[in-house]
Amino acid sequence: MHITSNASHLPDTLYAALQDAAQRYPGVAAYIDSDQAHRFAEMQAAADLLATAMLRLGLSRGDRIAILAYNQIEWLQLFFAAARIGVAVVALSPRYRDAEIEYMLADSRVRAVFTMSRAEDFDYLAMFEHLSARLSELRDVIAIGGVRFRELAAVAPDPFRLASAAQDVSPDDLAMVIYTSGTTGRPKGCALTHASLLASARAQARHTRIQPGELLQLSNPLNHVGGITCGVLSQMVAGGSCELVPVFKAKTVLDMIRRRPPAILVGVPTMMTLLLTHPEAPQIDLNTVRLIITGGSNVDQTLLSHLRQRMPRATVMNLYGLSEASGALVMTPWACSDRNLMETIGTALQGAEVRITDPGGRALSPGQIGELQFRGLGVVRDYIGAASNPDAFAGGWLRTGDLGSMDERGYITLKGRMKDMYIQGGFNVYPAEVEALIATHPNVLMVAGIGIPDPVLGEVGRYFVIPKEGCQLDAAEIVAWCTGKIADYKLPRQVELRTQLPLTPAGKIHKAQLRAETAQSAMH
Secondary structure, three states: OOOOOOOOOOOOOHHHHHHHHHHHOOOOOOEEEOOEEEOHHHHHHHHHHHHHHHHHOOOOOOOEEEEEOOOOHHHHHHHHHHHHOOOEEEEEOOOOOHHHHHHHHHHHOOOEEEEOOEEOOEEHHHHHHHHHOOOOOOOEEEEOOOHHHHHHHOOOOOHHHHHHHHOOOOOOOEEEEEEOOOOOOOOOEEEEEHHHHHHHHHHHHHHHOOOOOOEEEEOOOOOOHHHHHHHHHHHHHHOOEEEEOOOOOHHHHHHHHHHOOOOEEEEOHHHHHHHHOOOOHHHOOOOOOOEEEEEOOOOOHHHHHHHHHHOOOOEEEEEEEEHHHOEEEEEOOOOOOHHHHHHOOEEEOOOEEEEEEOOOOOEOOOOOOEEEEEEEOOOOOOEEHHHOOHHHHHHHOEEEEEEEEEOOOOOEEEEEEOOOOEEEOOEEEOHHHHHHHHOOOOOEEEEEEEEEEEOOOEEEEEEEEEEOOOOOOOHHHHHHHHEOOEOHHHOOOEEEEOOOOOEOOOOOEOHHHHHHHHHHHHOO
């Protein structure tokens, strides 16, 4: 059943929600950046200044700006300023480079770019200035923190002009564009609205029972729904606090935790593992943590045991979400067994409807494996630009491309991406199942599996394994660990030991890059 919340009395645009938070939670240190706290009212005032500046740049409702920066207070000031006057933010990852960014800027018809000047020995400002010569609609490239940005931020607000510009901003207006990773071709621009972002944020805030003033250190990037919705907005609507982590580094986050103990930890399992295995981790008091939220993949037994040992009062939850859904769709219920926590991603959040379908779109019975489809909550209506295809969301249903099953209680088991599944000797193999088993080996830190061509069996599984520091592993040991625990056709045929794995901008293991590397090596 599709359940909707009676939320007609709630603020229905992002700026209105920020304004509401400023009134309801005046004393909360809403955002902390470089040890400096910013209340909601201060964020609102900064947004008004930058919104006035955007109007003077000639920007208006329906236009689009791009932001490329690490997690920092200026990112959020620009985000709320744009929302104030109906300008949409195209969120760019600092990991993107010329070709990707040029496509995204052209596809979304960006009028102005706000970027950090330089980081990690890469000159972002020079890149954008070079690209601007080929992008006719791009009129301004502004360095965050630079002279021109400071001048814009110092412009006195114009209340009358702001009110006039903001009066037509609608909940259904485009607020943010997030490009998918493009593993199946060109990246697709997901069209997130004020309404979709707020619906997702409120559903997560209700489920996680965020209390005013509760702190989380936000490592998930703001250019991803894991950062902007599951972090900033879900905290904002409940009066919570976010400390912005520019780039995830275990020591940086541990130092922040030491100075300001959090109530909530959020991150992919990779981040949690790196935090808990850092040499300084045993010196950090984690007893204030009441909730741990992980996304991207399930918590395995080793990580769960470690989390429980270090944070005994904390509840651990999985979170499943997508850019096309503006944030979370599924989370672990509060009363959940360890088995369900490790084997399922949880149940649909209030306001989301889920079904499992066969390739023909027919709904499957409980326990059968098919494609996960969702509608309601924060599911968007379409992509923007070249990827626009309303039929992709026919009937309001989002076709996720993820394989899974659902039991009679509504618990959803994720089997992996449809494109990740490989067929070995005529049998379907889901790498996620094999990865979960390999991850239980006491000497394994991380694992990722892909299907690769095989002249005899069609495809076989190749698994990339990172051993824990100081531990010895070999391929035969991994295969022996799996033997007898899963069907013989699921056993890894190839195992490659590595010291690191490529990650996506969201911190997930980048399987498309692993496939490309494997295909490239096969040619030599």
